[in-house]
Amino acid sequence: MKLRNAFVEFIPDELEAGVLYVSMKYRTTTHLCPCGCGNEVPLPISKTQWKLTYNGEVSQDPSVGNWSFPCRSHYFIRNGSVLWAGDMSDAAIKRGKVHADEQRKSYYEDRSGSVSVQPEPIEQIAPEVEGIWLRLKRWFNGINH
Secondary structure (H helix, E strand, C coil): CECEEEECCCCCCCCCCCEEEEECCCCEEEEECCCCCCCEEEEEECCCCEEEEECCCEEEEEEEECCCCCCCCEEEEECCEEEECCCCCHHHHHHHHHHHHHHHHHHHHHHHCCCCCCCCCCCCCCCCCCCHHHHHHHHHCCCCC
16 A cells, blocks of 8 residues: 655545655654554654654654554555555564663663763963963053052
């Protein structure tokens, strides 16, 4: 199955089958499940969820697993095409979710964690007793020290 790209600002209320709606402003894509069940499949675009690649056609990583849908569809979106993947056991799905949660947690901890940096002492520079500008100002004002 081929998905047609539709770059939009807002995801429409009524989705058309076979269309992958992409909102860069809101960093999300949405499409109807390609199995035909009619469920909407929103995929947030972020470093910790789905990544979007566009080269004239859209690809998204990782695979899409609609495990909460009755259809349990599982597929990849590659160059605008749906590539069906096999079903996964409940145990494999749980492991995948745990792994994704750990990656997300690690990513945000790395970004928000404080880095311990020890400042090095800077070289103390003795202030000039009298700078050139101060001497010139005094000279022009007729004050000679």
